[in-house]
Amino acid sequence: xxxxxxxxxxxxxxxxxxxxxxxxxxxxxxxxxxxxxxxxxxxxxxxxxxxxxxxxxxxxxxxxxxxxxxxxxxxxxxxxxxxxxxxxxxxxxxxxxxxxxxxxxxxxxxxxxxxxx
Numbered sequence: 090x091x092x093x094x095x096x097x098x099x100x101x102x103x104x105x106x107x108x109x110x111x112x113x114x115x116x117x118x119x120x121x122x123x124x125x126x127x128x129x130x131x132x133x134x135x136x137x138x139x140x141x142x143x144x145x146x147x148x149x150x151x152x153x154x155x156x157x158x159x160x161x162x163x164x165x166x167x168x169x170x171x172x173x174x175x176x177x178x179x180x181x182x183x184x185x186x187x188x189x190x191x192x193x194x195x196x197x198x199x200x201x202x203x204x205x206x
Contacts, residue, residue, distance in 0.1 A: 130200065144186065151178060155171070
């Protein structure tokens, strides 16, 4: 009985239709593998890394700007504006970082077909 089953399986594998199905399946598997290649992941890493570097540069520039004597020791009618900007700016940068984390999570979920772009 076993030899009949293995003989039937061998006959099935040797048919042209079976070989065509194997080649179509292999081509589709290669196409799916190319879709999920490292290039997509590297683009996301580049995007998130660039945003983090941009935020770091913005923090350094704002820190240097607010430490200038002309701004930190101002005493005119608009001197309260710099105080408000320095307190609101911290909150804005915090929200910017949280937004970056949400965008990063969205893109990473997209790789697993769980949402995202």
